[in-house]
Amino acid sequence: MSGVKRKRNVLNVKQKLEILQKLDNRESASTDAENVLNEGNTISHSAALQSVETLLDYMGQRGFDYGDITAVRKIRVDIQEMNKQQKQRRITNFFKQ
Secondary structure, rough: OOOOOEEEEEOHHHHHHHHHHHHHOOOOOOHHHHHHHHHOOOOOOHHHHHHHHHHHHHHHHHHHHHHHHHHHHHHHHHHHHHHHHHHHHHHHHHOOO
């Protein structure tokens, strides 16, 4: 896989702050994040997981409802599962070659 470059698009600091401010004001920020991340680029599982962990820390500090935090925790579990599946596919593909 050396030589293969992936184009990644991650939220910049300004975009993250805008989304966090919307969350703090109880506004929906999912569309903003989706628009940035769906511009034909992908984000790695580890970067997504790190962002979710940061969001969980933020939500805990700001006193979000338990239901909201639980929903984000479910997203974290989904990302972890996708990461495991991707690693398994890589291992399987390696041994097929």
